[in-house]
Amino acid sequence: MCLGIPGKVIEVYERDGTKMGKVEFGKIKREVCLSFTPDAKPGDYVIVHVGFAISILNEKEAMEIFKTFKEISRIEDEISN
Amino acid sequence: MKFLTEYRNKEIALAFSKKIKRIAKNKWVIMEICGSQTHTILRDGIDLLLPENVILVHGPGCPVCVTPLEIIDYAHELSLRKDVILCSYGDMLRVPGTKGSLNDAKAKGGDVKMVYSPLDALEIAKNNPDKKIVFFAIGFETTTPMNAKAIEIAEKEKIENFYVLTSQVRVPPAIEAILNSPGCEIKGFLAPGHVCTVMGYEEYEPITEKYNVPIVVTGFEPLDMLEGIYLLIKALEEKNYTVINQYKRSVRREGNKEAKKTILKIFETGDMRWRGIGVIPDSGFVLKQRYKKFDARNLLADKIKSEENKLCIAAEILQGKKKPTDCSAYRRICTPENPLGAPMVSSEGACAAYYKYGK
Ligand code: SF4
Numbered sequence: 001m002c003l004g005i006p007g008k009v010i011e012v013y014e015r016d017g018t019k020m021g022k023v024e025f026g027k028i029k030r031e032v033c034l035s036f037t038p039d040a041k042p043g044d045y046v047i048v049h050v051g052f053a054i055s056i057l058n059e060k061e062a063m064e065i066f067k068t069f070k071e072i073s074r075i076e077d078e079i080s081n
Numbered sequence: 082m083k084f085l086t087e088y089r090n091k092e093i094a095l096a097f098s099k100k101i102k103r104i105a106k107n108k109w110v111i112m113e114i115c116g117s118q119t120h121t122i123l124r125d126g127i128d129l130l131l132p133e134n135v136i137l138v139h140g141p142g143c144p145v146c147v148t149p150l151e152i153i154d155y156a157h158e159l160s161l162r163k164d165v166i167l168c169s170y171g172d173m174l175r176v177p178g179t180k181g182s183l184n185d186a187k188a189k190g191g192d193v194k195m196v197y198s199p200l201d202a203l204e205i206a207k208n209n210p211d212k213k214i215v216f217f218a219i220g221f222e223t224t225t226p227m228n229a230k231a232i233e234i235a236e237k238e239k240i241e242n243f244y245v246l247t248s249q250v251r252v253p254p255a256i257e258a259i260l261n262s263p264g265c266e267i268k269g270f271l272a273p274g275h276v277c278t279v280m281g282y283e284e285y286e287p288i289t290e291k292y293n294v295p296i297v298v299t300g301f302e303p304l305d306m307l308e309g310i311y312l313l314i315k316a317l318e319e320k321n322y323t324v325i326n327q328y329k330r331s332v333r334r335e336g337n338k339e340a341k342k343t344i345l346k347i348f349e350t351g352d353m354r355w356r357g358i359g360v361i362p363d364s365g366f367v368l369k370q371r372y373k374k375f376d377a378r379n380l381l382a383d384k385i386k387s388e389e390n391k392l393c394i395a396a397e398i399l400q401g402k403k404k405p406t407d408c409s410a411y412r413r414i415c416t417p418e419n420p421l422g423a424p425m426v427s428s429e430g431a432c433a434a435y436y437k438y439g440k
Contacts, residue, residue, distance in 0.1 A: 004117075004223065004275040004301070018234065029245045033200060036340040047278060047331055050170070051198025054337055055278045061133060061329040069093045069304060076096035079103075 006057060007032075009044045011027060084127040088302030089125075098130035105314050108134040109340035110266045112401050114252055115273035116143035116429025123438040125303040127310075135314060136403035141255055143275055145172045145221040145427035146399055147355040148248045150387045153178040154304035156217050156246055159381060160191035166209060168202035169217035171195045175368045179387045199231035199245075206235070211225070215377040218245040222276045223364050225249045226340035229347040232368075232375050243378035247368065250353055252276050253284045254364035257298055259400060260292045267401065269313045271299040271306070281336025283325045288324045300328040349371050356423065357396030395423035398431055405432040406440060 007023040012034065014020065019034040023046060030048075034040045037053040048051035113119060117137045122128055128137055141147055157178045162166035167183065174195060175181045177431060192212075199216050200325040206214035228245060235243040256270060260376040274338055277298045285296045292415050295316035299309030300349060309327045311331060353365025368376050392410040397403040405411050405424070415421040417436055424430030 004278075026405070033198075033227075035230060036337055036343070038339060040153070047275065049223050049275065050227050051200055052230070052339060054226075055224065055331045057330050059330075060373065065308075065330065066087070068308070069090070072100060073093050073096040076099045078097070 004047045004049045004054070005046055006045050009034075009040050009042050009046055009053075012041060021053075023053070082418045088300070088304040092306060093304055094125075094130065094307055101130075101307070101311050102132040104311075104318060105135050106137070106195055106318060108138045109137075109268050109317050110138060111269045111271065111310070111313055112140045112267045113271040113299070113306075114140035114256070115178050115271075115276070115301075116146070116427065116431065116434075117276060118142075118271060118273065118306060118313055119244045119431050120265055120367055120434045121301055121329070121422050123434045123440065127303060127306055128212065128330075133312065135310070136158060136309075137397070138267065139380065139404070139431045140259070140270075140401055141251070141355065141358065141399040142221065142252070143399070143424060143427050143431070144224070144393060145176060145367065145428040146423040147250055147358070148173070148176075148219045148432050149354045149356045149424070150178060150262055150389060151276065151385060152219075152246065154180065154387045155185045155378070155381065157183060157191075158383070158385060159246070159289065159377065161189060162380075164211075165380070166192045166194060167211050167215050168194045168196045168205060170219070170416045172427045172429075173217055173219060173414070175420065176423045177390070177426075179385075185383065193377045199227050203231050203240065203243060206240050210242060213242050214245060214381065215246050215380070218247045218249065218325060220282045221250055221252060222247075222344075223273075223278075223423070225281060225348065226343050228339075229343045232347050232372055233343065235375065236372075239262065243375065245368075245375050246377040247366070248353075249348070249366040251305045251350065251356060251364050251366065253288060253360075255355070256285075256288055256296075256362050257275070258290075258358065260288075260294065262400065267294075268315050269294050270296045271309050271313060271323075272296050273303070274298055274300045274332060277326075277328070277332045277336065279337050279340045281287060281334050281341075282332065283334060283410070285324045289324055293322045295322050296326050297323065298332050299324045300331070338399065349403045355399070356401045369438060382432040390421045395422040395424050395432075396425055405435040408432070412436065
C-alpha cells in the first residue's frame with residue numbers, strides 16, 4: 001500500500017474546493033489529490049501515496065545526486081586501475 | 082521512466098559496493114525501518130553487495146504487519162453487519178484474523194470493498210447514504226494525512242455515514258523502543274524517505290544525540306539505498322551521530338507543512354499497540370476528542386477474543402531479532418497463498434520479500 005512512486009503532473013484543477021490533478025505514471029493516468037502540494041503545476045514530478053501527492057521532486061537536488069554518483073564511479077575506477 | 086530507471090545503474094551500484102567495502106573497518110549492524118526498502122534489498126541483491134562486517138537487519142516498517150490482530154478481528158466483525166460497508170487497502174484483505182481474513186468475511190456475506198485511497202471510501206459513503214462506511218485507516222505517517230483529509234472533507238460536506246477504524250503508527254518512537262530493547266545490537270538506521278517526506282526529520286535529531294546513532298533518511302531505489310548505506314557506514318566510522326538526508330529530492334527538514342497541519346488538526350499523538358511488539362508510548366495518531374464521532378470503534382460494543390497463531394514469529398521479525406528463514410513455518414507451511422502471519426501477506430512484509438526473491 002505504501003507504493004510511493006513518482007509521476008508527472010499533466011493537469012491541475014479544483015473540485016469542490018479541493019486541489020486535484022491528473023498524474024501520469026508511464027502509460028497510466030490517474031486522478032490525484034494535490035491539496036498537500038498546493039504549488040504543483042503541470043510538468044512537475046510528484047511522489048504519490050494512496051491517491052495524494054506528498055512532495056514535488058526537486059530537479060536540482062535530483063541532478064546533484066548524479067554528480068555524486070559519477071564522482072564515486074570515477075574514483076573507484078581510478079583506485080582499481 | 083524519469084526519476085526511477087536512472088537510480089538503477091549497475092556500474093554505479095558496483096562502485097558503491099567497493100567504496101563501502103573499503104571504508105567499513107568495524108562490524109556494523111544497521112537497520113532499514115521501511116518494508117519497501119526491505120523489498121528493494123532482496124529484489125536487487127543489495128545485501129550481496131555489502132561486506133561481511135556490514136549486517137542489514139529488517140525493521141518494523143510494514144503497515145499491514147504491525148496492525149494489531151484485535152483491530153483486524155474488529156474489522157472482520159464490523160464487515161459482517163448488514164448496515165456496514167468496510168473499505169480497505171488490498172493488502173489488508175488477506176491478513177489472517179482469528180476468525181479468518183477480510184476476504185473470508187466477504188465470502189461469508191460481509192460487504193468488503195477494496196479501495197486505493199480514503200477518498201474512494203468517501204465517495205462510497207456519498208453514494209450509499211443508508212449504509213455506514215468504515216474506512217480501515219491503517220499505516221504510518223505516509224498515509225495518516227490522507228485519513229485526516231478524508232475526515233476534514235466528511236465534516237465539511239456533512240457526510241455523516243463515514244467512519245474510520247484507525248491503526249496509525251509513528252516511526253520515531255519505534256526506533257527508540259528498538260534501541261531500548263535489551264541486547265540491541267543496532268548501531269545505525271536508514272530512516273524511511275517517504276515518512277520523512279511528510280514529517281521531515283527534526284524528530285530524529287534528538288534520537289541521534291540521545292543514543293549516539295547516526296540516522297540516514299534514504300530513498301527507495303537501489304542507488305538510493307547503496308548511497309544511504311555508504312553514508313551511514315561513513316558516519317559510524319567517523320562517530321558522526323547526526324541525521325543525514327540522502328533523499329534530498331523529496332525530503333525537506335521540516336517535511337510537508339500542509340500534510341502535517343492536516344494531521345494535527347484531526348489527530349493527536351497517543352500510545353499505540355504494534356502487533357508483535359506491544360504498546361509503544363506516544364507512537365500513534367489517535368482521533369482528537371472533537372472528531373470522535375468518526376471513530377468506528379463506537380459501532381461495536383462486544384468484546385472480541387483474538388488469538389495469535391502459535392507458529393508465527395512475526396514479533397521477532399518485526400524487531401529485527403530474527404529473519405524469516407529462522408521461522409519453522411516459513412515456506413513449509415506459510416506461503417503467500419496460505420499465509421499464517423501478516424509479514425507473508427503484505428507487499429512490504431519481510432517474509433513475503435524473502436519468499437518472492439527466493440531466499
Ligand atoms: S514465515 Fe509466516 S509464520 Fe513465519 S514469521 Fe513469517 S508470516 Fe509468520
